[in-house]
Amino acid sequence: MSETPGVDSLVTETADRLFTQICDHEAVQNAETSGDAPEIWSAFADTGFPWISIAEDQGGSGGSLLDALEVLRLVGYHAAPIPAAETGILGGWLFASSGHEIPEGPITVLPDGGANVTGSVTGDEITLSGTCIRVPWARIADRIAVLLEIDSQSIVASVDPKDCLIQPMTNMAGEPRDTVCFDEVKAAVAPAVPGVDLESFRFRGALSRVALMAGAIEKMSQLTVSYTNDRVQFGRPVARFQAVQQHLVWGAQEAALARMAAETAAREANRGSAFFEIAAAKLIANQAAAKATKACHQAHGAMGMTQEYPLHHYSRRLWAWRKEYGSDAEWSSWLGKVAVSQGAQGLYPLITGGSLNLD
């Protein structure tokens, strides 16, 4: 693992070591079967990693958004089956920016923030109604952070999942994506600080998925290089065949592209406005996931199609993450409008300058 500019290298090393120890192939497989991985979560939580980027005086672990995203990259790299993004840079962020207490256990968020939930506020209490699908790990969460915009004001509710009806569901990787039904659920509510709204939540969600995806694609690429150099056919490692080299190179390129996009977007987000970088990074990661998955599976042959070999932990997560927080169509449409509005002369400066060129 080589260093990323601006990231605390101790974070990288510690998180990588932790996941290498507790999050092997078998542990990930077991989590899929049981629908939970309490021992992985508690080892992860003991380090304070879930709450990086949330200030210590707000109940977090301190550290920068860059550090938090580096941890998420490693969560993706090790296919760790835990709600790391939801507890930290999504749910933790919502709570911290609205003065809610950060609970000890996992937090989850609604994928659309809360856009499809209706709420009526009385004082500092809200009554929520509606049903939300594909909520990550709702079944084990201590709290659900719900973000609503009422009369142009962003507010955050801290919901006790026990007050909701939760139906366990899964995504393509077998990770919990539950259906949560709010039937006039009462919860504490507080206004969010400026800048925290449904739009910024969507971008932040996309940023979290980009980090996870960059890690998973890199792992797939490395597995592929390793496997094809070990696997002998026609008397030599299959990696020596030009037709196979094509898949190795395509996998490595997409891994490099996705990681570069993730790290560049992370740097800009850590600094301020990063709408362009996040949108571009999610689109790149989505397309990289498709290209790398195809190349890496092909290079593995039948072995990659088995449960016994770990490639699927990454490829199936990528299929799911690709669709979360914005599909290819959503981000290419967003970026296209921005690009066209720059005009011909502004097109290249947008590519080199990114969000700095936007109002």
Place this chain on the structure above:
Amino acid sequence: MRFTPTELTNEELDLQQEVRDFLQEELPPGSHEPCLGMAARKDKAFSLKLAERGWVGMALPKEWGGSDRTAVDRFIVVEEMLRWGAPVGHHWVGDRQTGNVILKFGTDEQRERFLPQICRGELGFSIGMSEPDSGSDLASVSTKAERATDGWIINGTKIWTSGAHENDWFVCLLRTSPMEDGNKHAGLSQLLVDLTSPGLEISPIPFLDGSHHFNEVTFNDVFVPDINVVGDLGMGWHQNTTEMAYERGGPDRWLSPFSTVEQLLREAKGSELEDTVSDLFGELVARWWGIRNLSLSVARLIDTGEAPSVESSLVKEMGTRYEQEVVEKLVHFIDLEYSPDSDSLFERLLAQCVVTFPGNTIRGGTIEILRSVASKGLKGLPA
């Protein structure tokens, strides 16, 4: 393999702005027919103007006429030139690679003789690598240089020699001692050959669209003096491989269709097309942003003294394929018939892209060869 993210410093951003202002002044949009990347028109007057500003051979030492600038500075100048479609053809090869080869392997006398002229934008160079029977298997070259008094007598044929009919010199990979069994990389040397040498025959090989870039260059007892041998005898393969690293991974491998795309937006502005192409532009800017960041990271790595051959091969393989994908997307999205003599500049450029871009994944090492180079480098990384 590691592409470390990097960004431009304030000084580098100033240089970028300076280059943009220069191009806006010299080549305002609409005033010139943009070129498609490095296969650009030769315009010596333009090259001389760039050189006056210190933008040719800029990474070479001041001692030899350069500006002691970095690979990143050169990256900035080159990307702006290429995205603008500027006529960089005259100084292109000398600026990108020959200057580096002479600096790295040449004698002081050669540096004195060539580098200041390269930096002044005066000299044009070609590349003498491929032969009729040696393409991707470059080490099999058979053009022979035989010992003579104070020099070498050369016989054989080089092929696909772009610009040999207009340039001044070319660096040739030649066999200076016979092929040994089992070691075809030995016995090769690099020689600087004057393109006006007696006995040198330069014949055009018309490009598929009828234009003249390629040549076949035949050596009939051409004499090259010892002072034009670059580096050590027998080290040609190693030197040539190093030279190729300069040739790979830069903006010339992913920006060729940019001026076409920009022109589409210019012509689509305010028309029905503007909505149709919006999503297309989203995809294009995202991937260009991503590939540019990788390519910039390679330039930064070169400035730290590393030779990122795996990284640059990966970028070149991806970048040149991307150039073709861009053209395919344009063709797919644009519901019109384009032709080289259309009134629309966009259509003229697109027609040229369609016809000539199949060559982008071939020139400077086919993508198949690049995959082989890169995949060997990927081996041994931790899984």
